[in-house]
Amino acid sequence: MQMQRLLLSTYFLFSPERRTANMAASGGRTVGSFLWKCGNCCFNFNTVSSNLTRQVLSRQLCVSAVLHRKNLAAAGPEKFSEEFIKKQVEEFNIGKRHLANMMGEDPETFTQGDINRSIAYLFPSGLFDKKAKPLMKHPDEDTFTKALAVEKHQDRLRGKDLFTQDAKQISLVGSRWLLKEELEELLVETISEHDYARFIQLMERLLSLPYCSVEEDFVQRYRRQLEIQSSKQQVQPLQYDQHGVAYSTGDGRRKTATGTVLLRDSGSGSISINGTNYVHYFPVLQDREQLMFPLHFMGVLGRFDMQCSVSGGGHSSQAGALRLAISRAMLSFLSEGQVETMRQAGLLTPDPRIKERKKPGQEGARRKFTWKKR
């Protein structure tokens, strides 16, 4: 590129007479003569001149008749090259002139509106879809108009500083779509299941488009807020015994074990289970850790005094039952936010896992009888 610019600058330095004389000569020879004259050029003129001479030569060579007979089928489907588009434009122009002659109008002043009217007159179509009707348009217009229009619109918005890619999204987290019954209530008519499914599909598609936040009100009309789960927890009020010490009870179950806990706000941190110390009752570390879990999570390890009673199940399920009982008893001492964190830590859900039943035809819940080939 720089060499070409250098070439051009040297070209224009020369006097106009020389320029015109040189322009008359052919391209390749001009370049060569120049460079002999300026001489300071550092680039290799050989390659440039040889390219140009090669082009000149290829134009002057006669092409043999064999090359004209091309195998059209082997070339594949017609590709959108420059020549193809030029051919289509020529054909369009010729066709326009023919159409003008047919309609008895002047081919020079035949506009696109005239073409449309003539086509509609000559090929009356009973089809409803406008795109299915016969049309005749200039090849260049039809492909790019829509894309160009969109780009123009975006440029206009950019000029006014309104075009921002980071549009805000509608927050969908705490809500759900209307159920079928609710939608029927809203529209005061019955809907089939297919219609409801289609409705949900269209709303989801609306949400997937950019700038959907413009229609936030419309979308929110068809959504209902989900209830906040922590509001469903039943928190017993605190009770006070004769010395003024606050206490509360809780009970929990896990598998077949049931446990009850009396939590007293005395500040010693002693735990007794069925009359014995918890260290003796639960020799396994894991079970003691489970007892401590709710207290350690809320950071109140040494504050409460616990009297527990538990029966049924094995050591692990008894520990789990007591953990649930302790968490429930602690709820009366905690604030709303702390109740929510306890729930999110998984301390307040009763564990629904039980022993899976044995099925007929099998030895156990999963184990099958020994497979005998015969």
Place this chain on the structure above:
Amino acid sequence: MAASLTGLLKPWTPRVLLVRWSRYNPYYLEPGPRKEVYHIPETELTPEQKEERELKSVRPIKAATNSVTSSVFNDPVLSKFVNMMMKDGDKIIAKGIITQTLENMKRKQVEKYHKAPEGKKAEIECNPYAIFHQALENCKPVIGLTSIQKGGKFYQVPIPLTDNRRRFLAMKWMITECRDNKHRRTLMYEKLSQELLAAFSKEGNVVKRKHELHKMAESNRAYAHYRWW
């Protein structure tokens, strides 16, 4: 509305009993027992965390399992290792072996620390949990082999492994190594601590096994295109 949503909150049996199902409705979310997450104030949360919190406030949450606590000593990787080592549901023995292993590793490292010259003291790692994690990392294979049938013959084809699979293989190799290749009189915790310390310094049979797997995968590179996923 109420009818269809309360059905989601009860203990549940799916209508079609798959092999892997749980008593929780798929509507339930996993619990997060770590304390620190809940002490971050509102202002410092990223938008994803805020969304997650909002979602958690509306959805029911599963109960935390028996082996999970909010204590600092609770390690999910170590719990998985204990469960893998467990035989016939006897977690007490498995947990005991692991505790003895960790104690043994600590003792050996502290002995080495006291015997080492001043310059080398800082390099010796004494935290048994750190040694365990690093040893497991050193044993994890990067690429695995699987048997694919093509044209009547079975070929060993190299495939990428997920994180869970790699961790599982490392732990499995460690346990089988310690169970099989030891003298009759050495105890499990002794052998396991030796193997973990060797893996920490990238020696030992488990790391050798990992390298062999890598070599096999490298030699079978030609069959890699048999994988279609």
